[in-house]
Amino acid sequence: MDSKHHAAGSAAARRAALLQDGFGHLAHGDPVAAAAVLEQAAALPPVPGDDDDAACLADACAGWGEALALAGDPAGAAAAYRRAITIEESAGGRARWAWRLAHAEALAAAGDGVAEAAFRALAAERPDSAPARLGLGAVLAAAGQTAAALDEVREAAFLAPGDPAVTAVLAGVLVDAGDALAAVELVEPARRRFGDDPALLVPLGRAWAALQEPDKARAALAAALEADPADARGAAAVLAALDGGDEGLNPAYVRALFDRYADRFDADLVTKLAYTGPALLHDALLRSAGAAGRAARWERALDLGCGTGLMAVPLRPAVGMLAGVDLAPRMVDKARARRLYDMLSVGDVVEAMEAQPGSWDLLTAADVLVYLGDLHPVMAAAARALRSGGWFAATVERRGGDGFALGPARRYAHADSHIRAAAGAAGLAVRLLEPCSSRQERRQPVPGTVFVVERV
Numbered sequence: 164m165d166s167k168h169h170a171a172g173s174a175a176a177r178r179a180a181l182l183q184d185g186f187g188h189l190a191h192g193d194p195v196a197a198a199a200v201l202e203q204a205a206a207l208p209p210v211p212g213d214d215d216d217a218a219c220l221a222d223a224c225a226g227w228g229e230a231l232a233l234a235g236d237p238a239g240a241a242a243a244y245r246r247a248i249t250i251e252e253s254a255g256g257r258a259r260w261a262w263r264l265a266h267a268e269a270l271a272a273a274g275d276g277v278a279e280a281a282f283r284a285l286a287a288e289r290p291d292s293a294p295a296r297l298g299l300g301a302v303l304a305a306a307g308q309t310a311a312a313l314d315e316v317r318e319a320a321f322l323a324p325g326d327p328a329v330t331a332v333l334a335g336v337l338v339d340a341g342d343a344l345a346a347v348e349l350v351e352p353a354r355r356r357f358g359d360d361p362a363l364l365v366p367l368g369r370a371w372a373a374l375q376e377p378d379k380a381r382a383a384l385a386a387a388l389e390a391d392p393a394d395a396r397g398a399a400a401v402l403a404a405l406d407g408g409d410e411g412l413n414p415a416y417v418r419a420l421f422d423r424y425a426d427r428f429d430a431d432l433v434t435k436l437a438y439t440g441p442a443l444l445h446d447a448l449l450r451s452a453g454a455a456g457r458a459a460r461w462e463r464a465l466d467l468g469c470g471t472g473l474m475a476v477p478l479r480p481a482v483g484m485l486a487g488v489d490l491a492p493r494m495v496d497k498a499r500a501r502r503l504y505d506m507l508s509v510g511d512v513v514e515a516m517e518a519q520p521g522s523w524d525l526l527t528a529a530d531v532l533v534y535l536g537d538l539h540p541v542m543a544a545a546a547r548a549l550r551s552g553g554w555f556a557a558t559v560e561r562r563g564g565d566g567f568a569l570g571p572a573r574r575y576a577h578a579d580s581h582i583r584a585a586a587g588a589a590g591l592a593v594r595l596l597e598p599c600s601s602r603q604e605r606r607q608p609v610p611g612t613v614f615v616v617e618r619v
């Protein structure tokens with residue numbers, strides 16, 4: 164064998180080995196590891212004229228798509244499935260149905276407008292496919308085309324009677340269509356049969372809310388949150404809307420979310436989401452101190468929503484006494500293990516500030532205010548907690564226009580004007596307020612704002 168053929172042969176063998184490894188991770192429920200390995204398998208150049216290698220490459224791309232979808236990157240998943248489909252179709256004929264369906268589902272999950280056309284093509288090809296009709300119905304519902312959505316989802320329910328996924332979507336569309344009672348009648352028997360499935364409980368909660376039964380709505384939504392603290396279906400946002408929408412997220416929800424997340428937090432945030440909040444905040448503090456001609460040193464600092472303690476790393480050398488507070492006990496355990504704080508407590512940030520008025524030179528909140536809505540109470544508490552000349556520094560997600568709003572990822576975004584208004588109302592002077600991005604979502608930087616305000 165000449166060296167060119169040898170190299171091609173070993174590339175094919177390497178891809179096959181990576182493919183096996185990647186599917187192994189998928190089978191063991193580790194989509195993040197699977198995505199990393201299958202990405203490598205998909206990146207190896209194709210071996211010219213080798214049909215088996217081309218098939219292996221298409222499998223690698225489809226597997227990568229599956230892993231990305233499971234890891235919460237639907238846009239990446241759609242692109243990987245698209246590549247698998249293109250490779251398979253280059254050999255002639257249509258790519259396999261399962262990949263085309265998964266591609267459409269990934270497009271829909273990514274909020275890509277092309278999803279409707281993809282599902283329409285699938286539903287036209289196989290009008291008796293419940294997943295295709297359900298997918299089309301769900302995208303039409305998301306686009307506000309409620310009547311057309313109802314037709315498609317009812318068809319899916321006829322094709323797959325009793326399927327809980329279809330029942331859940333149908334219930335949601337019925338609520339959108341103004342028939343909340345039909346949604347309750349549909350979900351209650353399914354709930355008895357399938358138990359507390361959050362997919363059923365969230366539309367049930369929405370239905371009870373529409374029927375002016377807030378207690379029943381709260382019970383269903385709380386059960387959904389308990390069954391799925393990561394809240395993939397947005398129960399917390401419905402609860403927040405039910406409670407007037409501007410009181411921040413339910414603390415029980417935030418605590419459960421981060422307690423569950425504590426073990427994976429550092430690795431996920433730093434590697435997957437490219438999180439740089441503490442470094443950004445530290446840099447903003449250094450520059451503000453430079454501009455004010457002050458030493459970048461603080462006697463007593465309180466790190467609000469300290470989490471696992473990432474903020475303590477840059478802060479520790481600049482602070483005399485460093486305290487931290489967080490709602491989630493397991494996050495506080497992780498922070499304690501870092502051995503950088505002098506004092507740690509479990510509790511709410513506003514209550515922690517109110518507990519020790521006039522006693523802090525520095526308050527920090529890295530990626531924490533995204534869990535609070537209106538910043539007026541936080542700024543007012545910070546103003547009371549700070550000594551004269553003390554600083555409050557934080558990062559938030561940025562929203563254009565005015566005010567603040569809860570986004571689909573159940574994090575609040577705040578307008579710069581809202582930050583200024585809340586600081587001004589509390590008597591805090593803005594020393595720095597500028598755009599930044601402290602994390603990525605779907606591999607795109609999330610727009611943010613970093614600010615430093617001073618109790619004058």
Ligand SMILES: C[S@@+](CC[C@H](N)C(=O)[O-])C[C@H]1O[C@@H](n2cnc3c(N)ncnc32)[C@H](O)[C@@H]1O
Pocket residue numbers: 414417418421440441467468469470471472473474488489490491494510511512513528529530531534535
């Ligand atoms: C995204 S983490 C950021 C943690 C840390 N500041 C960092 O930069 O790594 C948000 C943290 O804020 C905490 N948190 C959210 N709302 C809170 C509140 N009202 N009171 C106390 N902690 C809160 C959560 O429990 C979580 O640990």
